[in-house]
Amino acid sequence: MTQVVNVAAQAPQVQRNGGDLVVETLTALGAHTVFGIPGQHALGLFDALSRSSLHFVSSRVENNSAFAADGYSRATGEVGVLFLSTGPGALTALAGLQEAYATGVPMIVVASQIPLEGLGARRKGMLHQLDDQKASAANVTKSQRLIQHASGIPSAIQDAWTEAVSSPQGPVWLEVPQNVLLDPIFVPAVEDALAEPFDNPPRVELVREAVKWLSEAERPAIVAGGGVRRGQAETQLLAIAEKLNAPVICTPGGNGAFPWTHELSLQSWIEDRYVTEVLEDADVLVVIGSSLGEVSSNYFTMEPRGRIIQIDAEPRVLESNRPALGIRADAGQALSALDAALTDAHGERANWHGATPQSVVQETLAKVQARLDGQDLTLERTFMADIRAAVPAEMQTFWDMTISAYWGWSCWDSRDGEFHSAQGAGGLGYAFPAAIGAALGLRSQGKPARVLAVAGDGSSMYSIAELATAKQHNAPVTWLIVDDGGYGILREYMIDAFGKATHTELARPDFVALAQSFGVPAQRVTAADVGDALKAGFAADGPNVVVVETMLKMFGPTHLNL
Structure with a gap:
């Protein structure tokens, strides 16, 4: 006699935990995408992701995860969500969060923490332990919360979301200890959540x-x-x-x-x-x-x-x-x-x-243009005009702290698109990871997703590892790297101030070969050909890189010519 086996009855029942409450609440609030990198104390979060509809984007460096969540929020108008692991992972993200905080980008940051029993000034000496982790985030987030009980997770995240979207907007930091994320819970699944921005009218x-x-x-x-x-x-x-x-x-x-x-x-x-x-x-x-x-x-x-x-x-x-x-x-x-x-x-x-x-x-x-005409800026003005002519009117662009961006601050007509730069805090490495987050977010919304990232060779090295992220997620990002052999804007500052530049010159890789090693198409072109190269990149699928070796300079420092 053949025995009928009830497979469903024998399948192990998944025990919900605090991590499930985190992802359920975020989903109920309208989150679609999460950025970050897994970590030992955060494993409960990532296990819960496997049971959720949230799309996870794993960067290669936590700072770039923060930039990606920032770019996602700016491009889509949604709240960026970032998962961080304890200690080194959390600290590495702080420079990226400084940009979001300075620029008013709404984000929810969920950082893991060591188990509750170990909290305190190194009572247990646990791996990744900090004396007060959330204190480290105090300068770069609107507020910081430590969640000590699983039942408090939904309300804490809902409150944090409300704060993040209320003007002035910005990132909000939550910490959840490892045991709170992992321990079995009896709290029912989160069915709905509401977070409306506080009213902020003028008197x-x-x-x-x-x-x-x-x-x-x-x-x-x-x-x-x-x-x-x-x-x-x-x-x-x-x-x-x-x-x-x-x-x-x-x-x-x-x-x-x-x-x-x-x-x-x-x-x-x-x-x-x-x-x-x-x-x-x-x-x-x-x-x-x-x-x-x-x-x-x-x-x-x-x-x-x-x-x-x-x-x-x-x-x-x-x-x-x-x-x-x-x-x-x-x-x-x-x-x-x-x-x-x-x-x-x-x-x-x-x-x-x-x-x-x-x-x-x-x-x-007219006076502005006449002043520019009086300087030797044909290369720079033509270069920026060629980029503008190549970029579709509705395309969003992301700019690193590089000479091209300093020009963009003044001369870029964003038309029907949006102009994003790291001018809030001024950290290097923003453009490419932010553009990845933006492109993936726009694609999830069914909108034209191709975006442009512009960086110098110095700032590119801060985010070069994210070529792997772009390839893994087939992010429609065209990355323009303007290679002048060093930190170009700092070179100018030092020459203006001291008559010479010190330690601004850089050994750098073959960016084309490096991108290709990640499976990302790349080409090197002259400044005169940048427009055609960008158009080709915009017409392609997935990520691609355009490298231009040229030495740009800024228009005259008008703030010194008074």
Whole structure:
């Protein structure tokens, strides 16, 4: 007689644990993709991933995992999720988190921790143990939480998600000890979770005062920072600029917040002295989502003679560099309130010493171009123009801290795409891993996924291992490496300051052969052929690399030629 075996009955029943609660809560909150690297104390997280619908992207260095989650969030508008292991893994990610924190990128960071019984100043001497791991993250995340019981996981993650998406947005750090992740639980599966951003409107009396100042202004001007983009306030900014008849300059973080070719657009020439003079001459300068920091104040040389209205969601930014009417609010909510209170008649007062704002903008941009014409910059200007011509209008681009990016800060018209750079914290190695995260996120949303990453040979070495990640996930990223044999921008800084450069020159690999060794197509071209090479890369499938050996230089340091 044949015995019938009930296979299902004999199959081992999976015992849910704290790791399951983590992935269930993230899924319920809307997460789709997780970045990171497995680690000993985090194995419960990764085992739970095998029972979830979350897509995991394993980078090769934790710092690059943080950059990838950052790029994913910027490109998709979703919250980036990062899994880190204890100690070295967690610490390695901090420089990447500094960029997300400085730029206001919403992220959930789940770091493992040693078992609860070992917590404390080296009580057990366990592998990877830190005296206080979350204290290490205090400078680069909005807040830090230690979860000590599995039942507290869903609420803690929901609260962290709410904080991450509330303005000012940013990364939030959670730690879960190894035993909390691994121990069996009786908590039911997470079915739903809700995390809505906190309301952050402007105070009505401050809006009223700002409208009074603007209604009396003859020469209003606007500085649009990254907060405008994060607050999705582009429409309100355009409406206000047109009502006030006010010239608008975008900072590097605000690139794309205002139409590049608009008759009131000073574009992004924030480091040009001619533009600085216009902002200094404004009788009311409206600064939105910017601290008027080093770059946006033209290296602290700008001396506004008029009054300043500063709007920012981060209270520490307000009046940090200049006295102002400080309005703590989300940029979108603040500009909506101003737009509702302003009338079209306010712009009738615009009078720049007998000139119209439009003519001031036109003349200023002409002066900028004339100054560039007076310098030997044909190579650089042609190079940037060829890249812009090759990049499709809707493509998102990611830029490392390299000379090309410094040019991009000022001259890049993002058109229908988005411009992303590491200008928040300025760490090297951002572009390529961020672009990988962006491309995978856009692809998961069914959107055009091809993105461009631009780096120098020095910064490329920070993220070269991620060629393996790009190949493994067939990420549609074209990586442009501008190889000038060293840290080009630091070379310029040192020559300008000391007459010579020291230790800026680098031995580097054959980037083409190295990429090909990972199975990633690559080619080396001259600067004159960069446009055609990029077009070919954009038309291909999966990752590819374009290497250009050329020595670019910056336009004249206008902040020194006062």
